[in-house]
Amino acid sequence: MTLSPSGRVDIVPQGEFHFEVRFFEGESDKRYRSWSLPLAAAEAITRWWLRRSLPLGEVPLSGESLKMDVRAEETCSISLKRVAGESDILELYRETPIADWLCYHNLWQGPHSYESPKLLIVTCMDYRIHLHVPERFAYVLRLAGANLRHREFDLACVLAFAGIRHVCLVGHTDCAMESLKDKREVFASGLQRVGGWSKSRAELQFDLFAPRLAIPNVVDFTLFEAAWLERRFPGVVVAPMIYDVKDSSLHQIVRQP
Structure with a gap:
C-alpha cells in the first residue's frame, strides 16, 4: 500500500502469478479502479505509482496502461x-x-x-x-x-x-491469512464472545480489513x-x-x- 495526494493504492496477490492493483479514493474504502495483472505488470504499475505519486484522477485506465510500456512475464x-x-x-x-x-x-x-x-x-x-x-x-x-x-x-x-x-x-x-476470507463467521462470533462487540459491528470490521490482509x-x-x-x-x-x-x-x- 502507498499513498498519493488524493488516495492510496493496494497491491493484492490473486492466485499464483497475478496481482490485483486497487486504487482507492481519498481516505475512504470506496474503490476507484482496480486491475488484475500478471506479476511483472503489477510490479511495473507499482514502480510507476511510486515514481509519479499522481492524484487518482490521473491514474491511467487499463487500456491506457499500454503507454507505460508494461511487459508481463507469462511464467516464472x-x-x-x-x-x-x-x-x-x-x-x-x-x-x-x-x-x-x-x-x-x-x-x-x-x-x-x-x-x-x-x-x-x-x-x-x-x-x-x-x-x-x-x-x-x-x-x-x-x-x-x-x-x-x-x-x-x-x-x-x-x-x-x-x-x-x-x-x-x-x-x-x-x-491463517491464506484462508481468511472463509473465517467471517468465526471472526464475528469470536468478537461477540470475547470482545463484547455486536455481530453487525464485528462483520463490518471484518469486511473492512480482511480484503487488505487476506x-x-x-x-x-x-x-x-x-x-x-x-x-x-x-x-x-x-x-x-x-x-x-x-x-x-x-x-x-x-x-x-
Whole structure:
C-alpha cells in the first residue's frame, strides 16, 4: 500500500502469478479502479505509482496502461531453498546480516550476542513461530501474515533511526491469512464472545480489513512484498523467506524467470 495526494493504492496477490492493483479514493474504502495483472505488470504499475505519486484522477485506465510500456512475464519458476549448509545461502545474501541470521537460526553457527542491531526481521504473529536470534542482533516486527500494508512507517523508523539496511521478510507455512476470507463467521462470533462487540459491528470490521490482509498464497505474497519494499526503499536488501512451522527451519524463496 502507498499513498498519493488524493488516495492510496493496494497491491493484492490473486492466485499464483497475478496481482490485483486497487486504487482507492481519498481516505475512504470506496474503490476507484482496480486491475488484475500478471506479476511483472503489477510490479511495473507499482514502480510507476511510486515514481509519479499522481492524484487518482490521473491514474491511467487499463487500456491506457499500454503507454507505460508494461511487459508481463507469462511464467516464472518459484522454489524454496533450505539452508542446510553455508553453501546453500544465495550469493546475494552472503557476507551480510541476512546470511549471519540464516546460519544462526538453521545451523546454530555464529556469535550469540552483538553490540548493536544489524537486521530487521518481519514475520507473522503466529504462536508457532520461534525464531533463534542472537542477543541485540535484530529488530523483530510481528504482524498478521507479515503484512506491512499500513505499517510501512514501522519499517521506515527502523531504517531511519537505526540505519538498518537488511530486512528478512518471513512468511510461514499453514498461515491463517491464506484462508481468511472463509473465517467471517468465526471472526464475528469470536468478537461477540470475547470482545463484547455486536455481530453487525464485528462483520463490518471484518469486511473492512480482511480484503487488505487476506493472502491467497503466502509464497507469492512474501516474494512480491519483498520486491515492493526494495523498490520503496532503494539501497535496502529485502530477503523473502518461508518459516516451516513443522520443523522451525527457514527457507529462502528463489524466483527464476
